[in-house]
Amino acid sequence: MSSQVSSSDKRSSSFELLDPRIQRWIWSKKWTELREAQEQAIPLLLDGCKDIIIAASTASGKTEAAFFPILTRLAANSDTCSLALYISPLKALINDQWSRLERLSESMEIKVTPWHGDIAQGKKTTFLKSPHACLLITPESLEAMLIRKGHGLESILSGLGFIVVDELHSFMGTERGKQLQSLLHRIEIVLGRQVCRIGLSATLGDMAEAAEYLRPGSGENVVIVNSDEGGQELLVLVKGLLERSRIPLSQKGCEDSAIQRIANDLFKSLRGTNNLVFPNSREMVETLADSLRRKCEDLGAPNEFWPHHGNLSKEVREETEAALKRADVPATAICTNTLELGIDIGAVKSVAQVHSPPSVAGLRQRLGRSGRNKGDPAILRCFCIERDLDDNSSISSQLREGLIQTAAMVTLLVEGWFEPGLKNGIHASTLVQQCLSAMAQYGGLMVGQLWNLLCCQGPFQALSKDHFLSLIHELGIREIIFQDSTGLLLLAPKGERIVEHYSFFAAFASQEEFRIVTSGKTLGSIPIERPLEPGSFLIFAGRRWLVQHVFIKTRTIEVESARAGAVPHFDGTAGIKVHDRVRERMREILQTESTIPFLDPEGQVLLQQARYNYHRLELDKRWIIEIGRDSHLLLWKGDWVLDTIQLMLNSVGCRSSVEGISVVAVGASTEDVLHAIKRLLSEPRRSASILASSLENMSREKWDWLLPNDLLCANYASLQLDIDRAYSALSGLPDPGRFPKLR
DNA sequence: GACCTGCTGCGGGATG
Numbered sequence: 001m002s003s004q005v006s007s008s009d010k011r012s013s014s015f016e017l018l019d020p021r022i023q024r025w026i027w028s029k030k031w032t033e034l035r036e037a038q039e040q041a042i043p044l045l046l047d048g049c050k051d052i053i054i055a056a057s058t059a060s061g062k063t064e065a066a067f068f069p070i071l072t073r074l075a076a077n078s079d080t081c082s083l084a085l086y087i088s089p090l091k092a093l094i095n096d097q098w099s100r101l102e103r104l105s106e107s108m109e110i111k112v113t114p115w116h117g118d119i120a121q122g123k124k125t126t127f128l129k130s131p132h133a134c135l136l137i138t139p140e141s142l143e144a145m146l147i148r149k150g151h152g153l154e155s156i157l158s159g160l161g162f163i164v165v166d167e168l169h170s171f172m173g174t175e176r177g178k179q180l181q182s183l184l185h186r187i188e189i190v191l192g193r194q195v196c197r198i199g200l201s202a203t204l205g206d207m208a209e210a211a212e213y214l215r216p217g218s219g220e221n222v223v224i225v226n227s228d229e230g231g232q233e234l235l236v237l238v239k240g241l242l243e244r245s246r247i248p249l250s251q252k253g254c255e256d257s258a259i260q261r262i263a264n265d266l267f268k269s270l271r272g273t274n275n276l277v278f279p280n281s282r283e284m285v286e287t288l289a290d291s292l293r294r295k296c297e298d299l300g301a302p303n304e305f306w307p308h309h310g311n312l313s314k315e316v317r318e319e320t321e322a323a324l325k326r327a328d329v330p331a332t333a334i335c336t337n338t339l340e341l342g343i344d345i346g347a348v349k350s351v352a353q354v355h356s357p358p359s360v361a362g363l364r365q366r367l368g369r370s371g372r373n374k375g376d377p378a379i380l381r382c383f384c385i386e387r388d389l390d391d392n393s394s395i396s397s398q399l400r401e402g403l404i405q406t407a408a409m410v411t412l413l414v415e416g417w418f419e420p421g422l423k424n425g426i427h428a429s430t431l432v433q434q435c436l437s438a439m440a441q442y443g444g445l446m447v448g449q450l451w452n453l454l455c456c457q458g459p460f461q462a463l464s465k466d467h468f469l470s471l472i473h474e475l476g477i478r479e480i481i482f483q484d485s486t487g488l489l490l491l492a493p494k495g496e497r498i499v500e501h502y503s504f505f506a507a508f509a510s511q512e513e514f515r516i517v518t519s520g521k522t523l524g525s526i527p528i529e530r531p532l533e534p535g536s537f538l539i540f541a542g543r544r545w546l547v548q549h550v551f552i553k554t555r556t557i558e559v560e561s562a563r564a565g566a567v568p569h570f571d572g573t574a575g576i577k578v579h580d581r582v583r584e585r586m587r588e589i590l591q592t593e594s595t596i597p598f599l600d601p602e603g604q605v606l607l608q609q610a611r612y613n614y615h616r617l618e619l620d621k622r623w624i625i626e627i628g629r630d631s632h633l634l635l636w637k638g639d640w641v642l643d644t645i646q647l648m649l650n651s652v653g654c655r656s657s658v659e660g661i662s663v664v665a666v667g668a669s670t671e672d673v674l675h676a677i678k679r680l681l682s683e684p685r686r687s688a689s690i691l692a693s694s695l696e697n698m699s700r701e702k703w704d705w706l707l708p709n710d711l712l713c714a715n716y717a718s719l720q721l722d723i724d725r726a727y728s729a730l731s732g733l734p735d736p737g738r739f740p741k742l743r
Numbered sequence: 744g745a746c747c748t749g750c751t752g753c754g755g756g757a758t759g
C-alpha cells in the first residue's frame with residue numbers, strides 16, 4: 001500500500017516554508033489560504049527526494065502545489081537542483097502553463113522555457129547555454145533531446161531535481177506512456193541517480209496502480225496526496241430518444257431525425273451560455289456544428305456553436321477556444337476529447353454527452369470542465385438514441401444497451417469510481433523505438449547493455465529474454481541494425497535513416513492526410529484514403545464548402561464557401577473498450593426495480609422496456625439464449641473478456657463474434673456451446689498468444705511491422721486479451737441444461 | 744458506430 005498523508009494538521013505552516021517572493025506573489029493574488037493539495041505537497045517536496053502523486057479535482061491548484069515548492073528549491077540553486085522538467089501530453093497545455101509560471105517566476109530569476117515543435121530554435125539554444133530553469137516539454141521533444149544531444153546530455157541535465165508529469169492518467173497504459181517511462185529511466189541512468197518524480201491528475205482510478213506507473217518497481221514508496229476538496233454538486237439528466245421512424249430505408253436517415261431532435265434540444269437549452277457538447281465522433285461534431293450554426297443563421301442571430309476536433313487546423317481550433325474565452329458573447333463548443341484535457345477555456349456552464357460516454361473516467365474528465373466557479377454545480381445532459389423494436393432486433397437493442405450503459409456509468413461516476421489504467425502490456429512496438437533511440441544516443445551498445453537498460457532493470461520488464469533476442473535478430477535480418485566484430489550493436493544505414501527523420505520521435509503512428517485550404521487559410525485535414533473530387537460538397541469546420549481543386553502532389557484540397565455540403569468520413573481506429581464493472585452495473589440496473597431518478601420520461605419508458613425484455617428473456621437466470629440458429633452468451637463482462645472468449649470458442653471450432661454486450665456463437669445450439677466450453681475447460685489452458693495467432697490483423701502500432709511473428713502475437717495478447725478472467729468467467733458458469741428453448 | 748497526442752536540422756530568401 002502507498003502511504004497516505006494525513007490531512008489532520010490543516011494549520012501547517014506550508015506557506016512559511018516558501019520562498020518570500022512566492023509568498024508575495026500569493027499575497028498579490030489575494031489568496032487567503034493555500035488549497036489542501038498545496039498544504040500537503042509543499043513540505044513533502046521541500047523535504048527531499050520523494051516521488052509524489054498529487055490527485056485533486058480540476059481547478060484545485062495542482063500545478064501550484066508542485067511548483068511553489070519546486071521554484072523555492074530551484075531558487076536555492078544547488079548542484080543537483082537547478083532544473084525542473086515539466087512533461088505535458090499537449091503543446092497547448094505547455095503554452096498555458098508557461099504563461100502561468102512565467103508570471104510566478106518572473107521575480108525569481110528562474111527562466112521558464114517552453115520546448116516543443118512550435119518553439120523557435122533560438123529559445124532552445126538559450127536554454128541549453130544555461131540550463132537553470134523550468135523546462136516545459138513534450139515526450140517527443142524529450143526523445144529528440146536524448147537522441148540529438150547524446151553524450152552532452154549529462155551536462156545539460158546534471159542539475160535536474162524534479163520531473164513533473166501532468167495529466168498522468170493520459171499516459172498510463174498507452175504507447176506514449178511506455179515511451180515516457182523509458183525516457184525517465186534513461187535520464188536517471190545517464191545521471192546515475194534517481195530524480196524525484198511528481199505525477200498530477202484529477203482522474204486516477206487506482207492510486208496504487210498510478211504509483212507503480214510513476215515509479216515502476218517501487219510504487220509502494222510513492223506518497224499519495226489525495227485531496228477531495230472542491231467536490232461539487234452534480235446535476236444530471238439522461239434523456240432517452242426513441243427513433244420512431246419505421247421506414248429504415250437508410251440507417252443514416254433514421255439517425256438523422258433523432259439527431260435533429262437533439263440539435264433542437266441543445267439549441268434551446270444551451271443558447272446564451274458557454275457549454276461543451278461531446279458527441280463521440282468527428283463526423284457527429286461536424287453534423288451538429290453545421291446544424292446548430294444554421295439554426296443561429298435562420299434566426300439572423302450571431303453564431304454561438306463552434307466545432308473542435310483533431311482534424312481541424314490549429315487556427316480553427318484556436319478560434320473556437322477564443323470564442324469560449326470571450327466574456328462578452330456566449331459560445332458552445334461541439335468537440336471530441338480534444339477539449340477533455342485541461343486546456344484553458346474559461347468557465348463552462350454545462351456539459352452535454354451525445355451517445356454513451358467512452359468511459360467513466362472520460363466522463364469525469366469532461367464534467368470537470370463544467371461549474372468551475374466556486375458554488376456552481378456541474379451540469380450534465382446525456383442523450384441516448386434507441387431504435388424501435390421489431391422481430392429482428394438484437395439483444396443489445398432489446399436491452400437498450402446505450403441508455404443502460406450511460407445510466408450505469410453515471411451511477412459509477414457519482415460513486416467516485418473510474419476505470420483503472422489499461423493493463424501493462426509488453427509494448428513491443430515502443431520497445432523497437434526505444435532500442436533504436438538508445439543506440440543513437442550512445443552511438444552503439446552491447447546486446448547485454450541494451451537488455452539491462454530497457455528490459456532487465458528498465459520499463460520493458462514484461463518482455464522475456466527469448467523475445468528480446470528474437471527481436472534483435474529480426475532487426476538485424478531486416479538490416480535496421482548490425483553487430484560489429486566486437487559485438488557492438490550499431491544502427492545500419494536503414495536504421496540511421498529511420499532515426500534521423502523527425503517522424504521517429506513519436507511512439508504512435510499517424511496517417512497521411514490531405515490539407516483542406518480556403519483562400520490561403522488551412523481549415524484542417526482529412527484522411528488520404530478518401531480524396532474528394534472537384535465539384536463535390538463538404539461540411540468541415542462547421543461550415544459548407546465546394547471543392548475547387550485537388551492537388552495530389554502537395555496533398556492539398558482547395559475549397560470555397562457553398563450552400564450545400566456532406567460530412568466527410570474520418571477513419572476511426574481501435575474502439576474504446578467497456579470495463580467489467582460497467583457491464584456488471586448494467587446488469588444490476590436491469591435486474592432490480594430500483595428507480596433511476598436522473599432519467600427523463602422517455603428514458604423511463606425505455607428503461608421499463610429493457611427491464612421487461614431482461615426478465616422475458618429470463619436473463620436473471622440464464623446466461624445463454626438460443627435464437628434462430630445462433631446462441632447468444634450474456635456474461636456481463638467487459639470487452640477484453642468477451643473478445644478473448646470469442647477467440648477461445650473459435651479455437652475449438654465454435655465460430656463466434658462479439659455483438660454489443662453478447663458473444664454470438666453462429667450456427668451453434670446451446671448444446672454445441674456447452675460442449676465447446678467443456679472442451680476448453682478440460683484441455684490444457686490455451687495461451688493468449690496462441691489464440692491471437694489465429695488473427696490476421698494484429699498489426700496495430702507504429703513499429704509492429706518490424707516484430708517477429710511470435711512477439712507480435714504475444715504483444716497483441718498482452719494488450720488486447722485477458723485470458724485469466726476469460727477462463728474464470730467460463731468456469732464459473734452454472735449448467736444451463738434445465739432451461740427450455742425460448743423460441 | 745469508433746478519440747487524441749507529436750516531430751529536427753538546415754538551407755534559402757526576406758528584412759533590419
